[in-house]
Amino acid sequence: MTSLSESRLARTWADLRGTGRSALIPYLTAGFPDPATSVAALRAAARHADILEVGVPFSDPVADGPTIQRSTFQALAHGVSLPETLELIKDARLDVPVVLFSYFNPVLQFGLDRLLERAAALGLAGLLLTDLPAGADSEVERAVRASPLDLIRLVAPTTRGARLDDAVRDAEGFIYLVARLGVTGASRELAAGLGESVARVRAATSLPVAVGFGISTADQARTVAGLAEGVVVGSAGVDALARGGVEALDRLLGELRTAMAPA
Amino acid sequence: MTLAPPAEVGQAGRFGPYGGRYVPETLVAALEELATLYDGVRADETFWGEYHALLHDVVGRPSLLSEAPRFSARVGARVLLKREDLNHTGAHKINNTIGQALLARRMGKPRIIAETGAGQHGVATATICARFGLECVVYMGAEDVERQALNVFRMRLLGATVVPVESGTRTLKDATNEALRDWVTNVESTHYIIGSVVGPDPFPRMVRDFQSVIGTEARRQVLERLGRLPDQVVACVGGGSNAMGIFAGFRDDGDVALVGVEAAGEGVASGHHSATLTAGRPGVLHGALSYLLQDPSGQVAPAHSVSAGLDYPGVGPEHAWLRDTGRVAYAAVDDATALRAFRDFARDEGIIPALETAHAIGWIAEARARGRQEDVVLLCLSGRGDKDVAHVAALLDGAV
Numbered sequence: 001m002t003s004l005s006e007s008r009l010a011r012t013w014a015d016l017r018g019t020g021r022s023a024l025i026p027y028l029t030a031g032f033p034d035p036a037t038s039v040a041a042l043r044a045a046a047r048h049a050d051i052l053e054v055g056v057p058f059s060d061p062v063a064d065g066p067t068i069q070r071s072t073f074q075a076l077a078h079g080v081s082l083p084e085t086l087e088l089i090k091d092a093r094l095d096v097p098v099v100l101f102s103y104f105n106p107v108l109q110f111g112l113d114r115l116l117e118r119a120a121a122l123g124l125a126g127l128l129l130t131d132l133p134a135g136a137d138s139e140v141e142r143a144v145r146a147s148p149l150d151l152i153r154l155v156a157p158t159t160r161g162a163r164l165d166d167a168v169r170d171a172e173g174f175i176y177l178v179a180r181l182g183v184t185g186a187s188r189e190l191a192a193g194l195g196e197s198v199a200r201v202r203a204a205t206s207l208p209v210a211v212g213f214g215i216s217t218a219d220q221a222r223t224v225a226g227l228a229e230g231v232v233v234g235s236a237g238v239d240a241l242a243r244g245g246v247e248a249l250d251r252l253l254g255e256l257r258t259a260m261a262p263a
Numbered sequence: 264m265t266l267a268p269p270a271e272v273g274q275a276g277r278f279g280p281y282g283g284r285y286v287p288e289t290l291v292a293a294l295e296e297l298a299t300l301y302d303g304v305r306a307d308e309t310f311w312g313e314y315h316a317l318l319h320d321v322v323g324r325p326s327l328l329s330e331a332p333r334f335s336a337r338v339g340a341r342v343l344l345k346r347e348d349l350n351h352t353g354a355h356k357i358n359n360t361i362g363q364a365l366l367a368r369r370m371g372k373p374r375i376i377a378e379t380g381a382g383q384h385g386v387a388t389a390t391i392c393a394r395f396g397l398e399c400v401v402y403m404g405a406e407d408v409e410r411q412a413l414n415v416f417r418m419r420l421l422g423a424t425v426v427p428v429e430s431g432t433r434t435l436k437d438a439t440n441e442a443l444r445d446w447v448t449n450v451e452s453t454h455y456i457i458g459s460v461v462g463p464d465p466f467p468r469m470v471r472d473f474q475s476v477i478g479t480e481a482r483r484q485v486l487e488r489l490g491r492l493p494d495q496v497v498a499c500v501g502g503g504s505n506a507m508g509i510f511a512g513f514r515d516d517g518d519v520a521l522v523g524v525e526a527a528g529e530g531v532a533s534g535h536h537s538a539t540l541t542a543g544r545p546g547v548l549h550g551a552l553s554y555l556l557q558d559p560s561g562q563v564a565p566a567h568s569v570s571a572g573l574d575y576p577g578v579g580p581e582h583a584w585l586r587d588t589g590r591v592a593y594a595a596v597d598d599a600t601a602l603r604a605f606r607d608f609a610r611d612e613g614i615i616p617a618l619e620t621a622h623a624i625g626w627i628a629e630a631r632a633r634g635r636q637e638d639v640v641l642l643c644l645s646g647r648g649d650k651d652v653a654h655v656a657a658l659l660d661g662a663v
Contacts, residue, residue, distance in 0.1 A: 063447065181450060
């Protein structure tokens, strides 16, 4: 069991509390737009990030919208799957905590124990399995909890009542609150009722809350930073990388970082 | 009339190790609601009464059990046909859509979505939505939209919106992905009528129960006609709903051999096939652990079959368990054999079968070559082939 005092993410949150800042948590698809650029993008993102989420490409990303789907298919075309993702993370020599973000099947085929061993050796901080909700597989949950990696849980707007208690009970690191119903992707406006969703999660757990899905602008990042300990930016960064390369990604994350600075 | 479905098999949404609920968190509440509702209606005679009344009124059930004299003579066995092709809309799919539409109505959900491969499930869903006055959106791979143009037009006539899916393989797998994305977005107003015994719990057991009317009727009809059970029951398997439906009537009859026939496409060795249980290995797709066609790193491999309804790299989790336990034997038949069976069966029996069903027919037709034939074979004639005629004409270049 990872106790809060020893987890890498817990130390990050403790440091952030001292500064009064919220965490900027960019997501990038490993291997997009190509393996070499992906390493450069991870390093650029790490300069702005408090925590970095690295997505493992999967052929059937049912929780993702068009932007991340396209990035995933392009990464797969470059032969990047879970083993190559671990290599890219190693090559990037990142000095921020990394959360590995994956659909379950690539992990199942690689072998969970083998992955946890490799991930621990690489110094990864956490694991988030998009399609393995709490209670779906108790053996997997036990194995991740017994590893140095934190098991990050998603909470959705539909996660309420007893289900919310189940979803957060064995969560570690932080809670990833999905801001709205739907798949990943930028949206013009933040979901109504986001404040209530954050309050609901806070009532159920003392873990920090990071909010993601649909956050793409500086204004949105500033608003969410006022509500939650963490701001996840996925599709917007992937889109910037697709359109303007590492430079555009660097610029976007810099803007968001500035917007999130405490007043 | 049977009012209650067969006994539950599978605890906690699992069949042995297979099944489960591997879904984004957003869908968990909806699946819990659906499972609770379904567990409640399992013993609710009012529900099953309503369901069977609609099967009679809308579908025309019970479906016939027919002889197949000339085909029987050719293959050297008495082959009996369970005529799901005579159902309204032309296939077994409507049995399931009626059950799920009733559940959607009980949940007060006004919007229905579905995925479809050959278009039969889409047509069946559009039909019951028209009858119930529900909004209907059907996701269909762009390649299937092209090869099943007739069914696309039928769905639109019935008032459904058909959304061609251009991503990935442009077939059933990616249509299912897109339907799941819609469901994640609109889950509060929408019920997803999955068309086969696939997906997260409770879908595989629910769809099996709604299709088990095939096996329940067929068992009674064979007994009435012959005073004995068949030696063998044969059905095609894509996701596997017609097979689960007919097998459900015979699984406890240990002397009845059950055979599921998958699509071998251009041959299992070619790598271009849909023979999941023959050549796949366990993996997670579309919410369940089952056999899966995939590469070594767990990326789902594209399936291939001449038949759009079998062109799917996964298979229902209960089939995975029936394979491992040995209760059902699974075989695979290639495109060429299925096409030959499609044409020969039409000439032997005056019945144009669905290309999916033609795989099961092809397997029976080749039994003699395998050197063994059972005395009485029950075939699930899961659908009719009108939808396939233009596609087959193009493949055979008119050379029937």
